[in-house]
Amino acid sequence: MASSTVGQDFGVLETERYIPLIVLGSISSLLSIFGSTCVIYMSSKKLHKIMHRLVFLLSISDIMASLAALFMPYMVPSFMGLLGAVGNVASCSAAGFFLSLGVMMACCYNFYLSGYYLATVRKNWKEYDFRKPFEIAGHALALLVPLAISLIAATTGSMNPSPLANNLCSYTTWPWECFHNDDIPCERSSPELVTAVTISRATFTMVLTTISFIFTFTVWWTVRATLKKSDSYRFAGSSDNSSRTDERLKEVSTQAILYSLVYLNTFFWPFFGLVAGFGLSHEEMQDKKTKAGFYIVQVLYWMLYPLQGFFNFFVYTRLKFKAWRKADPDRSLVSIYHQIMIAKEAPPLSQRRQVRPETKQTNTSSNSAAH
Template sequence: MDSLSTDGEETLSSLTDAQEEVMSICMVISGLLSMFGSTTIVYRVLKKKKDKKPFDRIMLGLSTFDIIGSFSFVLTPFALPAATSPRVWAAGNDASCSFLGYLSQLSIGAAWYSCLLSFYFLATLRLRVSNDDFAVRFEPYIHGLSIFYFLFTATIGVPFHLYRETELGLGCWVTNRVPLDCTRNLDCIGHIVAWFYGGLCLFFTMVALPLNYFFTYCFVRQTLKILARHNPIQAMQVRKLGVQGTLYVLAFFISYGPQLIIRIFAIAYSYERSAEPGIYWLLVLNSICYPLQGFLNMFVYSRPNFLKLREAGMPLFQALRAACFQNDIPKAMEQRTLRVRSSKHYDSSEEITKFLSNVERRASAVSIKKPVRHYEESSLGFLPEVIEVVPNDEESTAEE
């Protein structure tokens, strides 16, 4: 057990050096992977030849904030103040901890953009807002206000000395010691500041994400029944969009789930460093998952192209590499157009036939009670261009 004295208080760490090193190594590796994944998304969005859609710009904002957050995770084990921190690799000072808190506040923007992504899917799928309308009516506000809020709160926290080493886990952010001369648990307002800085945003995101995608899923399920008999290819597209949104939700909760539980322990049950041995497995899981959102998003973002390449018969690992790092999918296939065809790896015709048979069987059971409606092709323009189905005689260069 290590102990250090700071401001008349004793800071304890009940973890062994080996346990501390495992936490630090996991955080650094996950942070580097997340930086790599988010940088890949930023590069692909900026290199897109076609006009960028709201989805692309939301992913650009999400990935940019995630790069900042991932960089802070890589620095965390080394930037903690050596004079007061019991962490085994701490080599920084108060200034480096304040800088780390600044980056940590900016990183919350990635979580907020995940929430905005869910509202985008809800608006374009459930409410039928077109991409053009979304870009004009909502985008200037959501990007402008989001960027201003996180830049303002992160910057204002530095001169007011809001950032200190967290009392549970690795990191520097807003702690309960605000103001610095407050008496512990009496005059301190740090928890109120923390709720304003990130708590309300994360809480709203945790609630909005599952609700938005639940409403979207219900609409997609109903739309599939209508589209299947009229346009099976479009029905497949809508189903892929529903799966795509669900995967973004899973990526978010995998990343932020352990961190949420740790913050609940710290705020509701007053957990501090002396309690870390009892939740060490949770701290290690948090060090692995919390910085990993960008890496997970890279795979979800690349999934539509990966499916196209597999449908075209490309081998698994080659398709995965091309989907993650290539913008021009036809060029990656070394042919002018990318067409869906049967192969030993994937037979799309079998999937469509199976899908249609299931839908027709369900539709026949309720056909007496409820008539089947049909959509005209022109009425499907509200669909977000995240996954694009192109006829065989046209060139397919859709990124998502």
């Protein structure tokens, strides 16, 4: 960025309001990195199954985005005057690149997870039904399209400090005013380029996200209809097979819904920011971000947005946790998660003999499509 812009009034937040954003964002990012690392460790032992491969790669994507979010406030150009900012143009572009890449890849793998659950419930697909060529093509899509969009944005100078959230490097021009004012020359990128990459990313993520939620809703609706039909045919003294199948369907549906809800939290905040800043001039954005209401939104953004990996850890281990809790209600949370992390799939047989018969089915279902 040219020296002519140095010393410009960027309208950054006061230090006392900026520090909570940095602290909350750092804590959330670290929690997410920890959660995703645990999921990678556990799922790496089961990569022969497609669901675990998808969760494994989803967690890698989340770590990439979380690391970018963690270091981004320090990689913003130092002349912005933000507390702790020691970066420059290149570091800001690099942080924005990895955040953009990680978020779009995570979008792809959440989409694949919802498709996996739909195929399992709706079509009753087994592991061998998921053809390798289609999976390879899916991985290529999840890497190449986000990589292309993020590279174009980074190499054309379209990654700059956001006018709405200055500690975030995103798609925008520099100086900000040149986007809406033709009399001000752009030093980095152009309105046309920024608009092109923004629309490309928004279209890509919106299409996959919409289809993903449709898939998840279809899973819920299918399971709901199946359970209603099952109840209408059930009679006293019937076999326990149908009830075990119903329980398994419920667990599959719950897993699909929980993964979608976790992703919804990740998707919502950037989408909200895009909508909040749409069509606003630089001056209007500066005025908006100093308002109490929007500051609260920024606090929520940095507190919740990076937490996908942290929440996914609890979704991924949910069935194992239920099995351990039923087998040993007095065991502490720390002890249960320790047992889960050291790769014990279910409570020891000596403990399971003391549990009701239906608990065995819960443990069995942890190896099914639900887990």
